[in-house]
Amino acid sequence: MNTVVTTTRTDLAELAAAVQAWLSDAEDDPSLTVEDLERSESSGMSSVTVLFTAVGDGARSEQVLRLAPEPSALPVFESYDLHRQAAVTGALADAGHVPVPRVRRVEESPAPLGRPFLVMDRAEGAAPADNPPYVFGGPLVDATPAQRDRVQRASVALLTGVHATPPPDALRADGPAGSGLARLVDDTADYYEWTVADGGVRVPILEDGLRRLRDERPAQASSDVLTWGDARIGNILYRDFAPTAALDWEGAALAPPEFDVAWFVFFHRMYQDMAESFGKPGLPAFLRAADVLAQYRADSGRTLHDMPYFLMLAAVRMGIIFARIKARSVHFGDTPAPADPDEYVLHHRMLRAILDDRYEWEI
Template sequence: MSEQMRTSTRDLDELRQRVRTWLTGRVGEKVEISELERPSGNGMSSETLFFTAAWAGNTTKCVVRMAPAAEAVPIFPAYDLGGQFEVMRLARERAGVPAPRALWFEADPGPLGMPFFVMEREDGLVPADVMPYTFEGWLLEATPEQARRLQDETVAVLAALHQAPITAADVPFLGPGGLRRHVEEQRAYYAWAHGRTRIPVLEKAFGWLADHWPEKTGDDVLTWGDARPGNVMYRDFAPVAVLDWEMAALGPRELDLGWMIFLHRFFQDVAVIMGLPGMPDFMRRDDVCAKYRDLTGYEPRNMDFYEMYAALRHGIIMARVWQRRIHFGEQPMPADPDEMVMHRAAIEEMLLRT
């Protein structure tokens, strides 16, 4: 967990010149930009770059997001940058969610080699993935009251998003929605990500889901997708920027709740394996669901199912990350494919639920 995974094959100096040329044409003024920087500690899918742009007496701190180059072995098969841009705009304008202010979307691949968008950069703190926030850092060092405030405020982001007047007609690029379609797309993703390599623990999880399918699901809402503290920037333990919308979808509210609860369990389990106390009282299911119910009046249900589904989805991603590291010579292919799923023990424990 201590190594920073390679996420790009692009040259920053060349990109800086291309960004400056593009932005000069976009704003109609001569633009100067700072050196480009790649963030550390979080992010492994879309490529993210920071820079500051100055023109006509204005200075704006910016973030550019673009899909990874094909030779970088992308995590996902497709990156709808225009869709992400629109979801951020709707979340900010209609839900009051502090998504970054969406500045520009460029559909033409010419300027940087592929479509990209630029958003405004906020200042704040983000709980790290590497090293995980359950190992060290400002969130681990927070008082119980501060950690609970951060938890409740993050759940409030979901509540606001899910209750916003955003319909399928507003986000047609996300498709018709529905839990069944969501799971079918994950099956397709698993097949794409791993080809002929079968990962038994993940296939067992797909079978478990089929055997425990909910009798009823709530109405579809716009879900964030990658709902977790590691994708939020905080000041004074309150969200100021809600990041990473590439997994947004239409579906049941529990998709986001199950993901948020399980992803903390993932980082907590890693801390315990390493002999660290972690944050055992953070993002507990009962607390998260109770806060969500208080804010929305909606009672989350079938949470065993949605947490298993979150574990499965995360397993597909983590196994893809392992294959990416194999490609870059960072680790070997394991003899047992299940070893590519860091949390296989958690999934195996969850498979015993009836």
């Protein structure tokens, strides 16, 4: 059977038949059918997301299937732990601070579809776009200041809810309490070395950043909490400018809360810098660092420490991800290899300014 998920009609028809056969067996209901199966436009390179409707006993259920990436496709990340994602989503659902889709099943066997996958309920709403980034146009640009303020306040409050959620046992096994920052820095360096060994190139600006992260790691960090690992509004679905679901928990870990807050701030600032470099106004008054930090402190009651360090960590870590994505694009012939390896990093100018202590975060 062809297990390559593409948008061609034949492949999707084959996939729909395979999903229907698996679902009928899993639910012990041969009358179940699968309709309207399509690949999500938001599918990234860390996984493949497929939308479908399960029909049985006169009821229709809209669901989402996320397949682990093919190892031969130069996946962005080395591993893809479906059970870990399901455990984190379950913990968030149980705590009730953060809206998340219900995970229905995790299938470890590659037999049904060619690789492991999980199935969850489909949530309503839409996420701000990443390609092109939402700062270039769309609902947030067209929104009123009051509507954008509603998004900002609700999103920061959601992040506070993540950090207030008791972590599942699947994360507690990562290491002893208080070791989250050291583990995060070590994992970032290990991830970089894996990308180099698995078809990538050495990128001097990233190695400069990794040296600074090792040399300047704070001796004392905030207590570890459940962190998202990819905290940004592009991973939140909204309806009428209010969050309906938080998605993508592959990077969840026990770490200081500053990392999520820094990632949240960094990601928007990176997009804003990108817009300005193209002569676009972007959204300069939206998700400003000082505003986000002030609201997070007020909502959580936490004191945030060493934010310049965590912003640097976010910029370096995202740089490794971008370098991996670029190496993947070069490998498959989509783009030529840059003459300067630093240009594997999409935000290399921003990162250089950060590493040279020239970047103004206004915090």
